[in-house]
Amino acid sequence: MLLRQPPAGEKEWRGAYKVSPERDASFTTLSGEPVKALYTEADLADAERIGLPGAYPFTRGVYPSMYRGRLWTMRQFAGFGTAEETNERFRYLLDHGQTGLSTAFDMPSLMGHDSDSPRSLGEVGREGVAIDMLDDMETLFQGIDLGEVSVSMTINAPAAIMLAYYVVAAERSGVPADRLGGTIQADILKEYIAQKEWCFPIDPAMRLLGDMIEWCSSQMPRWHPVSISGYHIREAGSTAAQELAFTLKDGFTYVEQALERGLDVDDFAPRLSFFFNAQIDFFEEIAKYRAARRIWARELKETYGAKDPKSWLMRFHTQTAGVSLTAQQPLNNITRTAIEALAGVLGGTQSLHTNSYDEALALPTEDAVRIALRTQQIIAHETGVANTIDPLGGSYFVEALTDEIEAKAHAYFAKIDELGGMVQAVKQAYPQREIADASYQLQQEIDSGRRLVVGVNSYTEGDGDETPLLHIDPALEQKQIDRLRAVRARRDSGPVEASLSALKAAAAEPRLNLMPHLLDAARAHTSEGEVVQALQTVWGDYRETPVF
Amino acid sequence: MEVIYTGLHQTPEQIVETLIQEDADAVGLSILSGAHMTLVPRIIDLLKGQGVDNVLITVGGTIPQDDIAALERLGVAKVYTPGTTTQEIIDFIESAVIPRA
Numbered sequence: 001m002l003l004r005q006p007p008a009g010e011k012e013w014r015g016a017y018k019v020s021p022e023r024d025a026s027f028t029t030l031s032g033e034p035v036k037a038l039y040t041e042a043d044l045a046d047a048e049r050i051g052l053p054g055a056y057p058f059t060r061g062v063y064p065s066m067y068r069g070r071l072w073t074m075r076q077f078a079g080f081g082t083a084e085e086t087n088e089r090f091r092y093l094l095d096h097g098q099t100g101l102s103t104a105f106d107m108p109s110l111m112g113h114d115s116d117s118p119r120s121l122g123e124v125g126r127e128g129v130a131i132d133m134l135d136d137m138e139t140l141f142q143g144i145d146l147g148e149v150s151v152s153m154t155i156n157a158p159a160a161i162m163l164a165y166y167v168v169a170a171e172r173s174g175v176p177a178d179r180l181g182g183t184i185q186a187d188i189l190k191e192y193i194a195q196k197e198w199c200f201p202i203d204p205a206m207r208l209l210g211d212m213i214e215w216c217s218s219q220m221p222r223w224h225p226v227s228i229s230g231y232h233i234r235e236a237g238s239t240a241a242q243e244l245a246f247t248l249k250d251g252f253t254y255v256e257q258a259l260e261r262g263l264d265v266d267d268f269a270p271r272l273s274f275f276f277n278a279q280i281d282f283f284e285e286i287a288k289y290r291a292a293r294r295i296w297a298r299e300l301k302e303t304y305g306a307k308d309p310k311s312w313l314m315r316f317h318t319q320t321a322g323v324s325l326t327a328q329q330p331l332n333n334i335t336r337t338a339i340e341a342l343a344g345v346l347g348g349t350q351s352l353h354t355n356s357y358d359e360a361l362a363l364p365t366e367d368a369v370r371i372a373l374r375t376q377q378i379i380a381h382e383t384g385v386a387n388t389i390d391p392l393g394g395s396y397f398v399e400a401l402t403d404e405i406e407a408k409a410h411a412y413f414a415k416i417d418e419l420g421g422m423v424q425a426v427k428q429a430y431p432q433r434e435i436a437d438a439s440y441q442l443q444q445e446i447d448s449g450r451r452l453v454v455g456v457n458s459y460t461e462g463d464g465d466e467t468p469l470l471h472i473d474p475a476l477e478q479k480q481i482d483r484l485r486a487v488r489a490r491r492d493s494g495p496v497e498a499s500l501s502a503l504k505a506a507a508a509e510p511r512l513n514l515m516p517h518l519l520d521a522a523r524a525h526t527s528e529g530e531v532v533q534a535l536q537t538v539w540g541d542y543r544e545t546p547v548f
Numbered sequence: 549m550e551v552i553y554t555g556l557h558q559t560p561e562q563i564v565e566t567l568i569q570e571d572a573d574a575v576g577l578s579i580l581s582g583a584h585m586t587l588v589p590r591i592i593d594l595l596k597g598q599g600v601d602n603v604l605i606t607v608g609g610t611i612p613q614d615d616i617a618a619l620e621r622l623g624v625a626k627v628y629t630p631g632t633t634t635q636e637i638i639d640f641i642e643s644a645v646i647p648r649a
Contacts, residue, residue, distance in 0.1 A: 107581050111557070119559060122586025196556050327630040360630050361612050362582065447633040456631040469612055472582065546555045 030281035031239035039396035060390035067386035079104030079129035083139035104128035114529030159186035164518035215515035234277035237439020245412030269311035287401035289347030318344035329455035495524035574604035
């Protein structure tokens with residue numbers, strides 16, 4: 001939509017362009033949005049829509065100084081095997097200049113199963129670290145000062161349980177809860193939408209998250225009790241606009257839920273954080289982040305009445321797109337990751353994870369993850385992009401894209417409101433179906449060759465070199481099972497039973513906060529599976545009706 | 549050909565039960581977690597234990613090259629890694645399945 005007159009000479013350019021040959025390509029973004037040949041001052045939004053960094057509506061960045069003041073946190077996701085192996089990898093990454101920790105859990109831990117459950121067969125320590133109980137959490141952070149290093153934990157359905165283990169582990173190492181800095185992902189709505197890791201039905205799962213947000217707002221002022229995520233929604237195949245819209249709508253839903261509990265919006269909103277994907281379509285991603293900040297700020301201020309400017313800030317972590325990595329010619333992934341990381345930086349992310357080149361094949365080797373970390377360090381220290389704030393501000397193309405994606409997000413908000421809000425929309429599988437359709441569409445484009453993926457459906461010569469891969473020793477599964485059984489054997493069963501009993505009674509009362517009961521259960525050395533099963537006796541579990 | 553999608557987080561036992569109940573000609577197992585060298589052999593063993601030997605087994609996901617040969621030796625007909633087109637999978641299954649009379 002043109003807001004002003006085209007510049008002088010534009011007609012002549014148009015005439016010259018019309019008679020120039022055009023490449024045989026589709027000129028759409030990865031999300032299928034058409035891109036014009038040229039953007040000019042006619043496409044540029046008003047100055048007040050663009051604004052200034054650290055000032056409402058924050059299109060140009062959440063802080064006045066951004067990377068001139070402090071670089072983004074380099075936070076590589078890591079985890080495999082038992083707590084011992086991951087502790088080693090954490091220390092390797094810190095030694096190599098990483099500035100924050102990020103924990104990847106294995107499938108059993110993510111799904112609330114103990115390592116010795118029959119459901120955990122073959123999965124223990126494979127996709128992340130196995131954490132069954134408090135003792136594992138203590139080993140995980142051995143030798144790391146939790147009062148100094150901020151820690152992120154990517155766990156969702158059983159997040160409140162893991163947080164309890166973390167708080168007690170820190171407490172036992174001499175760091176009180178109110179000094180702990182970090183994030184727990186905990187964004188349960190996006191599980192039903194995209195990542196598909198669940199333990200309980202939607203309503204009690206929302207209650208559990210609400211309990212954690214409420215408890216953290218008074219007990220853990222430096223902690224982010226939720227990381228409202230679009231990463232997984234995008235990985236499942238959504239468009240950029242869907243990623244933006246569904247993530248923000250999930251966020252608004254959590255805000256509404258907390259308000260319904262009687263919290264003041266300014267009591268918890270400053271600690272909400274976000275997590276976005278950095279996909280390969282460079283400018284679309286940058287526009288997405290800028291639009292996200294603007295939308296969040298406006299809604300928090302205008303719709304939810306937040307008065308504290310900190311409540312208006314959409315602060316986010318970014319991860320480069322796992323789904324963009326190819327198994328063919330894996331070294332090309334270094335290039336992809338670098339470009340995606342650059343988009344995150346130019347979009348003003350607070351924290352960044354860069355994928356390793358071998359991650360279409362396995363968890364990363366030490367060498368591969370070092371290259372991924374070095375990629376961030378090169379961007380930070382060699383390229384000069386961090387010398388100025390929001391360098392693409394005022395770009396005709398980027399501002400036009402920012403406006404467009406913002407408008408698309410609003411269209412989705414309206415649609416979701418029509419369905420009765422996000423929880424209802426999820427129960428009706430609306431976002432799930434949008435994602436299924438978008439991912440099918442994209443796959444058709446790739447399968448047909450209309451969209452090129454280098455090394456996969458084009459430029460396929462050059463494959464075949466052996467890539468060294470990380471192998472998880474299968475013996476670690478038994479090692480973890482033995483650890484778990486040893487703790488069960490030596491712990492006092494009285495406190496275990498008492499704490500689980502109290503937890504079940506509290507779970508049946510929707511108005512009680514479960515965090516204190518989870519902390520008691522943690523101190524009694526209950527295992528995650530025991531806690532989840534206790535809660536499932538009260539709440540049941542979740543069965544998805546898949547759409548495709 | 550009828551396709552039944554069982555949904556996520558199925559155990560080997562649940563998968564084998566479904567294959568038998570539905571009298572399936574073929575199965576596509578998708579594993580992204582890296583646990584394929586435990587779970588696929590387990591499914592194959594369970595099928596053998598039930599006397600089922602005529603289901604075409606295909607596997608897809610995050611499968612390193614080294615494991616492909618091992619899976620094929622166990623009886624997996626095809627392993628699909630990232631980048632495989634949908635049509636390739638369809639063509640193979642349609643040609644390889646021996647329809648029941």
